[in-house]
Amino acid sequence: MTSPAPYRLPEAAGIGRLIDRGQPLAFTFDGRRLEGFAGDTLASALLANGERLVGRSFKYHRPRGIVGLGSEEMNALVGIGRGPAHEPNLQATGIELHDGLAAVSQNRWPSLAFDIGQVNDLFSRFIPGGFYYKTFKWPKSFWHHLYEPLIRRAAGLGRAPTGRDPAAYEQIRVDCDVLVVGGGASGLAAAEAAALAGARVMLAEAEPRLGGVGDLYDGSEDLPALANVMVLTRTTAMAHFHHNYLLLAERLTGDNPRQRLWKLRAKEVILATGAIERPIAFANNDRPGVMLAEAVRGYLARYAVAPGRRGVVFTNNDEAYRTALLIKRAGAGDVTIIDGRADPHGELVDEARRAGIPVMLGHAVSQVETTLGGQAIEAVRVAAYRPGISRPLREQKLPCDYLAVSGGFNPAVHLWCHNGGKLRYDTRIHAFRPDRHHDRLWAVGAANGTFDLQQAIAEGAIAGEQAAARALGRPATASIVMPKAKPRRQGAIEPLWLSPASGHYHDGHKHFVDFQNDVTVADLELAQREGYSSVEHTKRYTTWGMASDQGKTSSIVGLGVLSEATGRPIPEIGTTTFRPPFTPLTFGTIAGALKGPLFLAVRRTPAHDWQVAQGAMWEPVGQWRRAYCYPKPGETKEQAIAREILAVRRAVGLLDASTLGKIEIKGKDAAAFLDRVYTNSFSTLKVGRCRYGLMLNELGFIIDDGVTARLADDHFLMHTTSGGADRVAAWLEEWLQTEWPELQVLVTPVTEQWAQFAVAGPEARAVLEALALTGDSDIDLKPDSFPFMAWRAGRIGGFRVRIFRISFSGELSFEIAVPARDGMKLWQALLDAGKPHGITAYGTEALHVLRAEKGYIVVGDETDGTVTPRDVGLDGLVSKVKRDFIGKRSLDQAFLKAAGRKELVGLMTEDKNEVLPDGAQAVSDAAARPPTPIGHVTSSYLSPTLERSIAMALIENGRSRMGETLSFPLAGGKIVKATIVSPLFYDPQGERQNV
Amino acid sequence: MSEIVIEEVSDRGMIDLKGDPAAPGFRNGVASVLGLDLPLEPRSSAASGETTVLWLSVDQWLITVPYDQAGQLTARLAAALAEHHALVVDLSDARTIFRLRGLGAREVVMKGASADLTHTDYRAGTVRRLSFAELAAMVHVVSDTPEILDLYVFRSVGHYVREFLETAARPEARVVLWGRSE
Numbered sequence A: 001m002t003s004p005a006p007y008r009l010p011e012a013a014g015i016g017r018l019i020d021r022g023q024p025l026a027f028t029f030d031g032r033r034l035e036g037f038a039g040d041t042l043a044s045a046l047l048a049n050g051e052r053l054v055g056r057s058f059k060y061h062r063p064r065g066i067v068g069l070g071s072e073e074m075n076a077l078v079g080i081g082r083g084p085a086h087e088p089n090l091q092a093t094g095i096e097l098h099d100g101l102a103a104v105s106q107n108r109w110p111s112l113a114f115d116i117g118q119v120n121d122l123f124s125r126f127i128p129g130g131f132y133y134k135t136f137k138w139p140k141s142f143w144h145h146l147y148e149p150l151i152r153r154a155a156g157l158g159r160a161p162t163g164r165d166p167a168a169y170e171q172i173r174v175d176c177d178v179l180v181v182g183g184g185a186s187g188l189a190a191a192e193a194a195a196l197a198g199a200r201v202m203l204a205e206a207e208p209r210l211g212g213v214g215d216l217y218d219g220s221e222d223l224p225a226l227a228n229v230m231v232l233t234r235t236t237a238m239a240h241f242h243h244n245y246l247l248l249a250e251r252l253t254g255d256n257p258r259q260r261l262w263k264l265r266a267k268e269v270i271l272a273t274g275a276i277e278r279p280i281a282f283a284n285n286d287r288p289g290v291m292l293a294e295a296v297r298g299y300l301a302r303y304a305v306a307p308g309r310r311g312v313v314f315t316n317n318d319e320a321y322r323t324a325l326l327i328k329r330a331g332a333g334d335v336t337i338i339d340g341r342a343d344p345h346g347e348l349v350d351e352a353r354r355a356g357i358p359v360m361l362g363h364a365v366s367q368v369e370t371t372l373g374g375q376a377i378e379a380v381r382v383a384a385y386r387p388g389i390s391r392p393l394r395e396q397k398l399p400c401d402y403l404a405v406s407g408g409f410n411p412a413v414h415l416w417c418h419n420g421g422k423l424r425y426d427t428r429i430h431a432f433r434p435d436r437h438h439d440r441l442w443a444v445g446a447a448n449g450t451f452d453l454q455q456a457i458a459e460g461a462i463a464g465e466q467a468a469a470r471a472l473g474r475p476a477t478a479s480i481v482m483p484k485a486k487p488r489r490q491g492a493i494e495p496l497w498l499s500p501a502s503g504h505y506h507d508g509h510k511h512f513v514d515f516q517n518d519v520t521v522a523d524l525e526l527a528q529r530e531g532y533s534s535v536e537h538t539k540r541y542t543t544w545g546m547a548s549d550q551g552k553t554s555s556i557v558g559l560g561v562l563s564e565a566t567g568r569p570i571p572e573i574g575t576t577t578f579r580p581p582f583t584p585l586t587f588g589t590i591a592g593a594l595k596g597p598l599f600l601a602v603r604r605t606p607a608h609d610w611q612v613a614q615g616a617m618w619e620p621v622g623q624w625r626r627a628y629c630y631p632k633p634g635e636t637k638e639q640a641i642a643r644e645i646l647a648v649r650r651a652v653g654l655l656d657a658s659t660l661g662k663i664e665i666k667g668k669d670a671a672a673f674l675d676r677v678y679t680n681s682f683s684t685l686k687v688g689r690c691r692y693g694l695m696l697n698e699l700g701f702i703i704d705d706g707v708t709a710r711l712a713d714d715h716f717l718m719h720t721t722s723g724g725a726d727r728v729a730a731w732l733e734e735w736l737q738t739e740w741p742e743l744q745v746l747v748t749p750v751t752e753q754w755a756q757f758a759v760a761g762p763e764a765r766a767v768l769e770a771l772a773l774t775g776d777s778d779i780d781l782k783p784d785s786f787p788f789m790a791w792r793a794g795r796i797g798g799f800r801v802r803i804f805r806i807s808f809s810g811e812l813s814f815e816i817a818v819p820a821r822d823g824m825k826l827w828q829a830l831l832d833a834g835k836p837h838g839i840t841a842y843g844t845e846a847l848h849v850l851r852a853e854k855g856y857i858v859v860g861d862e863t864d865g866t867v868t869p870r871d872v873g874l875d876g877l878v879s880k881v882k883r884d885f886i887g888k889r890s891l892d893q894a895f896l897k898a899a900g901r902k903e904l905v906g907l908m909t910e911d912k913n914e915v916l917p918d919g920a921q922a923v924s925d926a927a928a929r930p931p932t933p934i935g936h937v938t939s940s941y942l943s944p945t946l947e948r949s950i951a952m953a954l955i956e957n958g959r960s961r962m963g964e965t966l967s968f969p970l971a972g973g974k975i976v977k978a979t980i981v982s983p984l985f986y987d988p989q990g991e992r993q994n995v
Numbered sequence B: 001m002s003e004i005v006i007e008e009v010s011d012r013g014m015i016d017l018k019g020d021p022a023a024p025g026f027r028n029g030v031a032s033v034l035g036l037d038l039p040l041e042p043r044s045s046a047a048s049g050e051t052t053v054l055w056l057s058v059d060q061w062l063i064t065v066p067y068d069q070a071g072q073l074t075a076r077l078a079a080a081l082a083e084h085h086a087l088v089v090d091l092s093d094a095r096t097i098f099r100l101r102g103l104g105a106r107e108v109v110m111k112g113a114s115a116d117l118t119h120t121d122y123r124a125g126t127v128r129r130l131s132f133a134e135l136a137a138m139v140h141v142v143s144d145t146p147e148i149l150d151l152y153v154f155r156s157v158g159h160y161v162r163e164f165l166e167t168a169a170r171p172e173a174r175v176v177l178w179g180r181s182e
Helices: A042-048 A116-122 A140-154 A185-196 A293-303 A320-330 A347-354 A414-418 A453-471 A521-529 A535-542 A555-566 A587-591 A608-613 A637-650 A670-677 A725-739 A764-772 A820-837 A844-853 B026-034 B067-080 B105-110 B155-168
Strands: A020-029 A032-038 A077-080 A087-091 A101-104 A169-181 A201-204 A229-232 A235-241 A245-251 A259-271 A275-277 A290-292 A310-315 A334-339 A359-361 A363-371 A376-384 A395-399 A402-406 A409-411 A423-426 A431-434 A441-443 A512-514 A617-621 A624-629 A653-656 A661-666 A690-696 A702-712 A715-720 A746-749 A754-760 A791-796 A799-804 A813-819 A902-909 A921-923 A933-943 A948-956 A965-969 A975-981 B005-009 B012-019 B045-048 B051-057 B060-066 B086-090 B095-101 B127-132 B135-143 B148-154
Touching (some): A042 A293, A169 A587, A169 B105, A185 A229, A185 A259, A201 A259, A235 A414, A259 A414, A259 A453, A259 A587, A275 A293, A290 A293, A293 A310, A293 A320, A293 A402, A310 A363, A310 A376, A320 A334, A320 A402, A347 A359, A363 A395, A376 A402, A409 A431, A431 A441, A512 A521, A521 A535, A521 A555, A624 A844, A637 A933, A653 A820, A661 A670, A661 B086, A670 A725, A702 A725, A702 A799, A715 A725, A725 A746, A746 B012, A764 A791, A764 A813, A764 A820, A799 A820, A844 A933, A844 A948, A902 A933, A933 A965, B012 B026, B012 B067, B051 B127, B051 B135, B095 B105, B095 B155, B105 B155, B135 B155
Parallel strands (some): A169 A201, A169 A259, A290 A402, A310 A402
Antiparallel strands (some): A020 A032, A077 A087, A077 A101, A245 A259, A275 A409, A363 A376, A376 A395, A423 A431, A617 A624, A653 A754, A661 A715, A661 A746, A690 A702, A791 A799, A902 A948, A921 A933, A921 A965, A933 A948, A965 A975, B005 B095, B012 B060, B045 B051, B051 B060, B095 B148, B127 B135, B135 B148
């Protein structure tokens, strides 16, 4: 049984509006079982239980408590969920309590209350801002192995989850006319006005309900149900990009999906993001129990949580008086107001006086006194204050156990600034507010520095109406006008950034500016003394305003401190950059549905299922997965590859070549076009015949190769490499559309239409003849009527096919193309017809060894984007008679013809069983230090055909080094010796394919 | 709320046509075979009987007909356009078509798409090539009421798109935009 929450006030009018006392919920914090109510946030439930200490700070490991009410919270970052479902660095103020919630504190060891790391606080005079730039410099190797790991362990926030996140995430792409960010009073007014004007409106509100903080001020308004308004609650606008493209993260209540990312394009964006209360820098202003005044009021009004037994409100403006008034009204103990202003005149000030609340004007809190290692406030010290005071002389003690602070309000301008919006400093509110923006962005209400409720509502409504009109392309109407009624009389805010202490800034008198990054007034002033006069440099040197918080509470306070330290006005100092995301965003939301089986769209050929059933090993080729080899039970990968190769050389093999790119090219200029894109000639190719082509870029380097068949006089079918299909199609279109629009050529990629299988080996023709007997056939397969490098269309075994008699293995070989939906049937028919001939399915590795035995290049292995036809010994394919082709002029550059270029050669290792690793470097002298590399291995295999290892390599002047033995030093000191030979290892006359 | 039904359409043949619609006689040549005029308005389509022509680009169309008629129709089109600068290819097996039925089909596709299909631009008959789940794809709005969308993707990624759609369409992840539900 848990004891009743000690700080939860009994039911009374005006407090606890959001909680349902009839629905208690159990949750744990660091394993301890606690109780809250439905409607609580984790923060309110913790406070109700008197859990003031919720985390340790980033650098000094100081005890920290809850400071804020919403997204401004910088201290209370916790982790929720266990194991793989764990999510760190969540703001306790944004977590809705549910039964069984398990939350843990962060950055403490061994426990939150007793944390070893807090010794950092004692040594803090040795680790000021920027300390890591000055220390840990020597010896050099220590940074990597000792200092950095230690700092990383000591500093930091939560721990990463231990495995894959089991929750589901998704994304959706939506457009709207008007997006309103923020469902407070002005945002609701904007959404309603825009919707009534006929626009398609989306309203995003980060909290579970609409209304913003109106309930903590002068009230709010409702949004009528309108069909053209889509309301997203629990949805935070994370980022604003060019042309009003925004990312909104919606938190759903379950795990399936857990979050949804809205990728939204809005014609108009209205920011009604409100304002963020800021703290004041005084000594030990980070102690648990020091909270923002609005937050104290919020926990009391919404969740009936008493901030303590006896409190102090410290302010420089009228709004915080509301907090004292509510505490008084709710009977939540005594409270005293400390106001830095000497003579404020506002209705709220008068009201507080009438209510009998003690008010000390012209005073400031100068120190917070605590017990239990800083975990419990005992009293505050108060001293007379006037702007510019350097050190208080006399202090008095006020016993209290909490402190509500308000240093004024900053319009939440983050989204305004994400994509270049300008700000101006407004001395009426002593904060930056939106100025100009290049995009169609509006800021209304508190986000625009308009804090009066009636004014904010009117501002929202006017913006909504005008934005809708502009989005819909209508002239702006003006049915809504600003209210004439005078706003409530309110005393002016006076800047109060730093309240000096009687002691030094450090030694237990730290004045925190940025709580999340442990940046103090002393750090900022030190940065100024050290010459970091640019505000961006100060930010980087001290880490002020960085990380997940992005300076929500610290930015203006820090600027105020810098202003006082340098004597420059705040607008002259300028602001630092605000970066997305607005609050921490989990990686799952960024990935969306694209994880697990949807991580990548892997392309499958029509024979894929058969290959899976055979237990194929796979190789990624572009987005395709191709069968690498087909090991039989008990067979190693190497044994399988050797078996497949020998089957092709001795009998017949079957390869799935469907992934090869296929492009149809047609038009009266098609032949001329191909003459320009290939180095060799295609206008001379006869209909019914095929030719291998070599494709260069403008620089003269090989980018693709493949066989092209002439289907008709004006009609060709080009084959490309598997990975190059899309790139080559785009390349062809680019030349046709941008360089040679006068050519009458049409290009259509057809890769996906066809399944294509290679039947290769001495028995290939016999297999096709057997297939022909099984059904309708009209293709004459005899060597005389179907010669090498010819193609035929027709029927075989009942299949509608194109057959190309081409070879990448050096054997007699036919590639049969069939419409994809018949692919699996044809594959099976070939296996059946080939069975008596020992047909063997072979994968890409066998394919590669077979071609290497023949010295054929693979684009991407033997070429790397800097290799010319001459380099790989294919000069013969470069036409000397054609007037032009892409890359021709570059091939004439002196340095591409000069001696010393790397040339393709074959290699035979001294030890025939030694297979050189791919990429191994040849050196001119293995003993030299350092050795001079002269080339590298591009392909290397164990050839079962030749019963020895073979390799291809690009070697400086390689072709003139025939017979020379080169040294290849490998990792570990071993040196492999290999002799340069012709890369044509097998059947140099090419007799086998020509039968 | 009604369920979104996803099924693969396997009985459609697809013919890719390229040519210059401004060339004299080209459109008449096509119309003489298809019995309907090529749609020239960007992102539009035209249909007659069992033939639907989808606009792909200023010089490209996808003609869908019953699968077993595609081969013959390709030959007839090629013959009719023999004197023209045109390319007719039977690509009946190059794409997989997923048909999504039910109010909310648009939202399901939008979970992978680069466009908002609830926009008034996307009424019945509209064709839009877009990126879907980071893949090249095309949406054809077949009917507004009942809501029917055809999603065209390349065959080699059909298995992936099926899984994506089924994931996106699961009832727990239902998205209703601007009250688009019965």
